[in-house]
Amino acid sequence: MQPAPQLAPYARAVEIRDPGVRVHYFEAGQRHNPTLILIHGLQDEADTWRHVFEPLARTHRVIALDLPGFGRSDKSRHPYGVPFYVRVVLSFMDALRIGHARLVGNSLGAMIAETIALTHPARAARLVLVDGTIHIVERPPAAPSNPIQLLLLPIYDRRYFVSLRRSTTAAYDSLRPYYADLDGLPQDDRDFLFRRVNERVWDELQRLASLAVQMRLLPFMAFQARWLIRRIPASPVPTTVVWGAEDRILPIGNGVARAALQPTARFVHIGGAGHLPHQEKAEEFLKVLGDC
Secondary structure (H helix, E strand, C coil): CCCCCCCHHHEEEEEECCCCEEEEEEEECCCCCCEEEEECCCCCCHHHHCCCHHHHHCCCEEEEECCCCCCCCCCCCCCCCHHHHHHHHHHHHHHCCCCCEEEEEECHHHHHHHHHHHHCHHHEEEEEEECCCCCCCCCCCCCCCCHHHHHHHHHHHHHHHHHHHCCHHHHHHCCHHHCCCHHHCCHHHHHHHHHHHHHHCCCHHHHHHHHHHHHHHHHHHHCHHHHHHCCHHHCCCCEEEEEECCCCCCCHHHHHHHHHHCCCCEEEEECCCCCCHHHHCHHHHHHHHHCC
């Protein structure tokens, strides 16, 4: 998997002893500037930040990593899930000698960033949740909601990926729910997404990593997230909740509810954007981050 062209010059890699993974990442900006760590969502990679990475690097030291199991990072067998990724991100920060940083996470990445802010608040200078939170009040339509669905998930997941591998167009069309208007993106962006999604659907190790995350997500939300949510109202970490107004993956009501739970939090919706506002409405997204 080749990096998005605009990110290729910034590619780096680091070995993390605990939990023993090689992490691929992009880094740009002056080291004396505030550090911003960008964390992508499920079945995505650091390239998701391609439209905002360089602009952010003008005022920040910006780092966007591929979570293990995805992109170009290590994909060997690990207990992929939110707790594992929290451990990875903290160890990654230690390896790069980053004491604290502004954490920006999208979807699953937002859940990881939020968990770090609630369990290790000294490591999070600021928190930006982008279409994701552990405080879910409206479930995604296709999300497993009971143990039976969870047990059947591997079967349906395998069938789904096999169907996408039969047709490059079907693979591309699988992206439509994540955008308010996929066809409205610039042609070069659509070409990139076409290539990228067809790389993903053939990456069996990444499919298994994604499945492992999904299998562990329901137990995490049912147990660990419940006691973490109780900490949100008193969280000392300045928080901004950003949501695409037309998000069909995780309804906007989740963002409104999450912001309301923390008296000091700020909520911003971005019109004309779906689950990935940093891709679809990069200028508006950058303005929100600039106001943080």
